[in-house]
Amino acid sequence: xxxxxxxxxxxxxxxxxxxxxxxxxxxxxxxxxxxxxxxxxxxxxxxxxxxxxxxxxxxxxxxxxxxxxxxxxxxxxxxxxxxxxxxxxxxxxxxxxxxxxxxxxxxxxxxxxxxxxxxxxxxxxxxxxxxxxxxxxxxxxxxxxxxxxxxxxxxxxxxxxxxxxxxxxxxxxxxxxx
Amino acid sequence: xxxxxxxxxxxxxxxxxxxxxxxxxxxxxxxxxxxxxxxxxxxxxxxxxxxxxxxxxxxxxxxxxxxxxxxxxxxxxxxxxxxxxxxxxxxxxxxxxxxxxxxxxxxxxxxxxxxxxxxxxxxxxxxxxxxxxxxxxxxxxxxxxxxxxxxxxxxxxxxxxxxxxxxxxxxxxxxxxxxxxxxxxxxxxxxxxxxxxxxxxxxxxxxxxxxxxxxxxxxxxxxxxxxxxxxxxxxxxxxxxxxxxxxxxxxxxxxxxxxxxxxxxxxxxxxxxxxxxxxxxxxxxxxxxxxxxxxxxxxxxxxxxxxxxxxxxxxxxxxxxxxxxxxxxxxxxxxxxxxxxxxxxxxxxxxxxxxxxxxxxxxxxxxxxxxxxxxxxxxxxxxxxxxxxxxxxxxxxxxxxxxxxxxxxxxxxxxxxxxxxxxxxxxxxxxxxxxxxxxxxxxxxxxxxxxxxxxxxxxxxxxxxxxxxxxxxxxxxxxxxxxxxxxxxxxxxxxxxxxxxxxxxxxxxxxxxxxxxxxxxxxxxxxxxxxxxxxxxxxxxxxxxxxx
Numbered sequence: 001x002x003x004x005x006x007x008x009x010x011x012x013x014x015x016x017x018x019x020x021x022x023x024x025x026x027x028x029x030x031x032x033x034x035x036x037x038x039x040x041x042x043x044x045x046x047x048x049x050x051x052x053x054x055x056x057x058x059x060x061x062x063x064x065x066x067x068x069x070x071x072x073x074x075x076x077x078x079x080x081x082x083x084x085x086x087x088x089x090x091x092x093x094x095x096x097x098x099x100x101x102x103x104x105x106x107x108x109x110x111x112x113x114x115x116x117x118x119x120x121x122x123x124x125x126x127x128x129x130x131x132x133x134x135x136x137x138x139x140x141x142x143x144x145x146x147x148x149x150x151x152x153x154x155x156x157x158x159x160x161x162x163x164x165x166x167x168x169x170x171x172x173x174x175x176x177x178x
Numbered sequence: 179x180x181x182x183x184x185x186x187x188x189x190x191x192x193x194x195x196x197x198x199x200x201x202x203x204x205x206x207x208x209x210x211x212x213x214x215x216x217x218x219x220x221x222x223x224x225x226x227x228x229x230x231x232x233x234x235x236x237x238x239x240x241x242x243x244x245x246x247x248x249x250x251x252x253x254x255x256x257x258x259x260x261x262x263x264x265x266x267x268x269x270x271x272x273x274x275x276x277x278x279x280x281x282x283x284x285x286x287x288x289x290x291x292x293x294x295x296x297x298x299x300x301x302x303x304x305x306x307x308x309x310x311x312x313x314x315x316x317x318x319x320x321x322x323x324x325x326x327x328x329x330x331x332x333x334x335x336x337x338x339x340x341x342x343x344x345x346x347x348x349x350x351x352x353x354x355x356x357x358x359x360x361x362x363x364x365x366x367x368x369x370x371x372x373x374x375x376x377x378x379x380x381x382x383x384x385x386x387x388x389x390x391x392x393x394x395x396x397x398x399x400x401x402x403x404x405x406x407x408x409x410x411x412x413x414x415x416x417x418x419x420x421x422x423x424x425x426x427x428x429x430x431x432x433x434x435x436x437x438x439x440x441x442x443x444x445x446x447x448x449x450x451x452x453x454x455x456x457x458x459x460x461x462x463x464x465x466x467x468x469x470x471x472x473x474x475x476x477x478x479x480x481x482x483x484x485x486x487x488x489x490x491x492x493x494x495x496x497x498x499x500x501x502x503x504x505x506x507x508x509x510x511x512x513x514x515x516x517x518x519x520x521x522x523x524x525x526x527x528x529x530x531x532x533x534x535x536x537x538x539x540x541x542x543x544x545x546x547x548x549x550x551x552x553x554x555x556x557x558x559x560x561x562x563x564x565x566x567x568x569x570x571x572x573x574x575x576x577x578x579x580x581x582x583x584x585x586x587x588x589x590x591x592x593x594x595x596x597x598x599x600x601x602x603x604x605x606x607x608x609x610x611x612x613x614x615x616x617x618x619x620x621x622x623x624x625x626x627x628x629x630x631x632x633x634x635x636x637x638x639x640x641x642x643x644x645x646x647x648x649x650x651x652x653x654x655x656x657x658x659x660x661x662x663x664x665x666x667x668x669x670x671x672x673x674x675x676x677x678x679x680x681x682x683x684x685x686x687x688x689x690x691x692x693x694x695x696x697x698x699x700x701x702x703x704x705x706x707x708x709x710x711x712x713x714x715x716x717x718x719x720x721x722x723x724x725x726x
Binding site: 039092 | 590591592593594621622623624626636637638639640641642644645646648649652653655656657659660661662663666667709710711718722
């Protein structure tokens with residue numbers, strides 16, 4: 001009996017739980033609303049793509065600047081802290097603050113507000129003119145009333161003003177890309 | 179024998195005396211004409227008439243400075259009106275206003291031998307027409323303008339209508355090269371690109387016509403292989419040290435591709451496509467007794483010691499004249515201004531005007547990368563030394579002691595890698611032993627060095643004119659927080675058209691201690707305490723354009 005319970009427990013740990021009803025509403029592609037967002041220098045467009053699978057959340061940044069397109073995914077686990085190599089940060093590209101290539105960021109994530117907010121905390125190493133520095137970034141991804149808008153509030157340990165990006169959900173099958 | 183020598187001497191003297199007296203009288207005419215343009219450059223609107231007048235200007239100004247054009251204050255090259263005042267005031271020119279195209283033709287058609295018709299259905303034929311205009315002394319017209327020029331006695335020299343219908347740019351320019359290139363100037367060429375389509379602004383065509391240049395808008399984009407091949411042929415055929423005037427064609431290639439290509443031939447770029455009046459400006463020298471004296475804030479050999487604070491310095495590149503020089507607020511903050519140094523040859527009056535109108539807070543620096551706009555990572559080694567000698571001499575003439583460097587060859591506009599290979603940095607340190615220092619970048623960069631007392635500092639921030647000022651303030655404060663060691667040297671590139679007054683508000687809200695200092699002081703302080711990390715371009719730095 002004990003062995004059976006242990007087996008069931010281990011199976012439960014290995015098989016991903018389905019996402020909650022609220023968190024699954026994040027799934028899909030979200031388009032930036034530039035006129036309602038903080039100025040995004042060095043990028044002309046941004047989409048976020050959410051994939052929620054149990055505790056794992058993949059957040060893909062689909063970015064455009066002129067003819068440059070960058071697609072990068074940060075994979076976080078709700079309720080856990082993980083090391084994420086080359087964590088993608090939405091850079092203000094007119095600042096001499098660069099990713100520290102190959103370095104890992106310590107990233108934790110949590111669902112809040114009945115799973116309508118995902119909070120991601122990351123300690124991100126960056127390269128500046130004086131060498132290496134650390135930037136703590138806290139992002140809240142908040143599902144809007146009606147479930148078709150998403151607000152991202154980004155705080156930096158090094159910046160006194162929050163950056164606020166607002167998105168609208170694209171219908172399933174929408175093929176528009178940045 | 180002696181008699182023969184005396185006769186020879188007398189003969190030589192007779193030859194020399196008139197030439198000498200002519201040189202004493204040399205100088206542009208004190209009587210000239212001025213014409214005012216409006217802002218209509220639509221190809222289906224005011225552009226064809228303007229193109230005709232500009233071609234007429236190039237011919238009228240061939241052997242004397244006769245016609246000057248004033249553009250509206252919002253034209254990209256913003257100083258035509260102040261420079262007009264300068265010519266009146268400092269050179270004693272008396273201008274008579276030409277009030278109509280008809281009047282311009284009545285006055286100046288005698289300098290033309292005829293006209294050439296370009297095909298509005300194939301807009302790039304205007305460039306072929308400009309080339310012909312220079313070679314055959316023609317004005318360029320569209321079909322609609324033929325009656326007007328014929329009324330003034332001009333006969334048709336060529337008609338391009340229909341000749342190039344349905345042909346690609348490569349085909350058109352291959353034909354133009356076959357027909358005209360061997361007759362054109364090999365020291366100068368006109369890349370007449372810039373605006374294309376509904377609006378074209380060939381305001382620099384007067385200069386190309388005066389100097390019998392070949393006009394084209396061939397692409398430097400490797401995807402346009404047939405055009406690049408022709409572009410390369412032209413560049414290869416130019417004489418060593420030649421200058422490419424004009425600007426790259428918008429929408430066909432990028433500034434990065436175009437500048438990289440010509441830099442790889444060791445050629446200098448002198449933009450813009452709409453830089454007006456060079457055919458007039460080139461005929462003046464500096465006024466008698468004028469000597470460039472920069473607003474230096476520190477002695478060349480002086481040593482300064484940085485304190486535990488943040489030092490900020492502002493630089494405006496993009497060539498002085500298309501920025502905010504005439505806008506309110508200049509002088510409220512110390513600003514360094516990048517001067518296109520070879521205007522000593524083509525627009526001395528413009529340089530003198532800038533120096534004369536400088537406030538004590540305006541400091542001039544050399545650039546961009548050399549004696550013209552070039553990308554130094556791509557300049558052939560054997561040309562680098564010669565070009566930088568030229569730059570050194572121009573900087574000496576202009577009393578400039580800082581060299582601004584920019585290599586955007588692998589960047590994507592104002593973002594991306596702008597850094598210099600170590601061997602490029604080595605070459606600059608060797609070529610400029612007497613400068614206060616070097617600055618690098620356009621967008622932010624991370625090439626840093628300090629050798630003896632000469633720092634090389636890259637921009638840590640680029641101010642986009644459209645970025646809200648509260649975000650600019652937050653950005654700068656974030657850089658100050660991230661670069662925690664003091665002193666911190668924060669070099670800021672102020673993009674053209676930024677409002678200086680708005681920057682005053684930004685500075686008031688920075689978290690410091692912060693001090694805004696002139697660039698020469700900034701570099702002297704940066705030499706005293708190196709808190710920046712030596713870095714050059716690395717092989718694995720991001721590359722947007724992979725080159726040729």
